[in-house]
Amino acid sequence: MPGLIRGVARTAVVAGTASAVSGRVHHRQQGRWARQEARAGYAQPTYAQPAPTYAPQPVYAVPVDAPEDEPSMDEKIAHLKEFAALRDSGVLTPQEFEVQKAKILG
Structure with missing residues:
Protein backbone atom coordinates (compact mmCIF):
# COMPACT_ATOMS: atom_id res chain seq x y z
CA MET A 1 0.00 0.00 0.00
CA ALA A 48 -16.76 54.35 -37.79
CA GLN A 49 -20.22 53.77 -39.14
CA PRO A 50 -20.95 55.90 -42.18
CA ALA A 51 -23.34 58.75 -41.67
CA PRO A 52 -26.85 57.85 -42.74
CA THR A 53 -28.07 59.41 -45.94
CA TYR A 54 -31.64 60.48 -46.41
CA ALA A 55 -33.60 61.14 -49.53
CA PRO A 56 -34.60 64.78 -49.85
CA GLN A 57 -38.05 65.42 -48.49
CA PRO A 58 -40.62 67.20 -50.62
CA VAL A 59 -41.08 70.85 -49.80
CA TYR A 60 -44.64 71.94 -49.18
CA ALA A 61 -45.22 75.55 -50.05
CA VAL A 62 -48.38 77.55 -49.65
CA PRO A 63 -49.28 79.34 -52.87
CA VAL A 64 -49.22 83.06 -52.25
CA ASP A 65 -50.80 84.34 -55.45
CA ALA A 66 -53.86 82.08 -55.42
CA PRO A 67 -55.92 82.63 -52.26
CA GLU A 68 -58.78 80.44 -53.52
CA ASP A 69 -56.40 77.44 -53.67
CA GLU A 70 -55.16 78.04 -50.13
CA PRO A 71 -55.17 74.86 -48.02
CA SER A 72 -57.62 74.63 -45.18
CA MET A 73 -56.51 74.96 -41.58
CA ASP A 74 -56.80 71.17 -41.17
CA GLU A 75 -54.41 70.63 -44.07
CA LYS A 76 -51.95 73.15 -42.62
CA ILE A 77 -52.06 71.41 -39.24
CA ALA A 78 -51.52 68.05 -40.95
CA HIS A 79 -48.45 69.43 -42.75
CA LEU A 80 -47.10 70.91 -39.53
CA LYS A 81 -47.53 67.56 -37.78
CA GLU A 82 -45.64 65.81 -40.59
CA PHE A 83 -42.77 68.28 -40.32
CA ALA A 84 -42.75 67.98 -36.53
CA ALA A 85 -42.47 64.19 -36.85
CA LEU A 86 -39.58 64.59 -39.30
CA ARG A 87 -37.89 67.02 -36.91
CA ASP A 88 -38.38 64.67 -33.95
CA SER A 89 -36.93 61.73 -35.88
CA GLY A 90 -33.85 63.77 -36.82
CA VAL A 91 -34.51 64.09 -40.55
CA LEU A 92 -35.09 67.85 -40.30
CA THR A 93 -33.09 70.26 -38.20
CA PRO A 94 -35.01 72.66 -35.96
CA GLN A 95 -34.05 75.51 -38.31
CA GLU A 96 -35.44 73.69 -41.35
CA PHE A 97 -38.63 72.99 -39.42
CA GLU A 98 -39.03 76.69 -38.59
CA VAL A 99 -38.56 77.64 -42.26
CA GLN A 100 -41.25 75.17 -43.36
CA LYS A 101 -43.55 76.27 -40.56
CA ALA A 102 -43.20 79.89 -41.68
CA LYS A 103 -44.04 78.89 -45.26
CA ILE A 104 -47.13 76.96 -44.20
CA LEU A 105 -48.44 79.62 -41.82
CA GLY A 106 -47.48 82.30 -44.29
Whole structure:
Protein backbone atom coordinates (compact mmCIF):
# COMPACT_ATOMS: atom_id res chain seq x y z
CA MET A 1 0.00 0.00 0.00
CA PRO A 2 2.79 2.52 0.74
CA GLY A 3 4.14 1.94 -2.77
CA LEU A 4 0.75 2.79 -4.28
CA ILE A 5 0.43 6.00 -2.25
CA ARG A 6 3.99 6.99 -3.15
CA GLY A 7 3.26 6.41 -6.87
CA VAL A 8 0.05 8.45 -6.74
CA ALA A 9 1.81 11.26 -4.84
CA ARG A 10 4.68 11.31 -7.35
CA THR A 11 2.22 11.48 -10.26
CA ALA A 12 0.32 14.34 -8.61
CA VAL A 13 3.53 16.30 -8.02
CA VAL A 14 4.72 15.79 -11.60
CA ALA A 15 1.32 16.76 -13.06
CA GLY A 16 1.02 19.82 -10.82
CA THR A 17 4.53 21.00 -11.68
CA ALA A 18 3.93 20.50 -15.40
CA SER A 19 0.68 22.44 -15.20
CA ALA A 20 2.27 25.33 -13.31
CA VAL A 21 5.23 25.54 -15.72
CA SER A 22 2.91 25.36 -18.73
CA GLY A 23 0.75 28.18 -17.32
CA ARG A 24 3.77 30.40 -16.69
CA VAL A 25 5.16 29.78 -20.18
CA HIS A 26 1.81 30.56 -21.76
CA HIS A 27 1.46 33.76 -19.72
CA ARG A 28 4.99 34.85 -20.64
CA GLN A 29 4.36 34.19 -24.35
CA GLN A 30 1.13 36.17 -24.31
CA GLY A 31 2.94 39.14 -22.76
CA ARG A 32 5.76 38.91 -25.29
CA TRP A 33 3.34 38.77 -28.23
CA ALA A 34 1.36 41.72 -26.87
CA ARG A 35 4.54 43.79 -26.58
CA GLN A 36 5.58 42.88 -30.13
CA GLU A 37 2.19 43.86 -31.51
CA ALA A 38 2.26 47.14 -29.60
CA ARG A 39 5.70 47.97 -30.98
CA ALA A 40 4.73 47.01 -34.53
CA GLY A 41 1.46 48.97 -34.37
CA TYR A 42 -0.89 46.03 -34.85
CA ALA A 43 -3.72 47.67 -33.02
CA GLN A 44 -7.19 46.48 -33.87
CA PRO A 45 -8.65 48.82 -36.50
CA THR A 46 -11.72 50.71 -35.45
CA TYR A 47 -14.33 51.48 -38.02
CA ALA A 48 -16.76 54.35 -37.79
CA GLN A 49 -20.22 53.77 -39.14
CA PRO A 50 -20.95 55.90 -42.18
CA ALA A 51 -23.34 58.75 -41.67
CA PRO A 52 -26.85 57.85 -42.74
CA THR A 53 -28.07 59.41 -45.94
CA TYR A 54 -31.64 60.48 -46.41
CA ALA A 55 -33.60 61.14 -49.53
CA PRO A 56 -34.60 64.78 -49.85
CA GLN A 57 -38.05 65.42 -48.49
CA PRO A 58 -40.62 67.20 -50.62
CA VAL A 59 -41.08 70.85 -49.80
CA TYR A 60 -44.64 71.94 -49.18
CA ALA A 61 -45.22 75.55 -50.05
CA VAL A 62 -48.38 77.55 -49.65
CA PRO A 63 -49.28 79.34 -52.87
CA VAL A 64 -49.22 83.06 -52.25
CA ASP A 65 -50.80 84.34 -55.45
CA ALA A 66 -53.86 82.08 -55.42
CA PRO A 67 -55.92 82.63 -52.26
CA GLU A 68 -58.78 80.44 -53.52
CA ASP A 69 -56.40 77.44 -53.67
CA GLU A 70 -55.16 78.04 -50.13
CA PRO A 71 -55.17 74.86 -48.02
CA SER A 72 -57.62 74.63 -45.18
CA MET A 73 -56.51 74.96 -41.58
CA ASP A 74 -56.80 71.17 -41.17
CA GLU A 75 -54.41 70.63 -44.07
CA LYS A 76 -51.95 73.15 -42.62
CA ILE A 77 -52.06 71.41 -39.24
CA ALA A 78 -51.52 68.05 -40.95
CA HIS A 79 -48.45 69.43 -42.75
CA LEU A 80 -47.10 70.91 -39.53
CA LYS A 81 -47.53 67.56 -37.78
CA GLU A 82 -45.64 65.81 -40.59
CA PHE A 83 -42.77 68.28 -40.32
CA ALA A 84 -42.75 67.98 -36.53
CA ALA A 85 -42.47 64.19 -36.85
CA LEU A 86 -39.58 64.59 -39.30
CA ARG A 87 -37.89 67.02 -36.91
CA ASP A 88 -38.38 64.67 -33.95
CA SER A 89 -36.93 61.73 -35.88
CA GLY A 90 -33.85 63.77 -36.82
CA VAL A 91 -34.51 64.09 -40.55
CA LEU A 92 -35.09 67.85 -40.30
CA THR A 93 -33.09 70.26 -38.20
CA PRO A 94 -35.01 72.66 -35.96
CA GLN A 95 -34.05 75.51 -38.31
CA GLU A 96 -35.44 73.69 -41.35
CA PHE A 97 -38.63 72.99 -39.42
CA GLU A 98 -39.03 76.69 -38.59
CA VAL A 99 -38.56 77.64 -42.26
CA GLN A 100 -41.25 75.17 -43.36
CA LYS A 101 -43.55 76.27 -40.56
CA ALA A 102 -43.20 79.89 -41.68
CA LYS A 103 -44.04 78.89 -45.26
CA ILE A 104 -47.13 76.96 -44.20
CA LEU A 105 -48.44 79.62 -41.82
CA GLY A 106 -47.48 82.30 -44.29
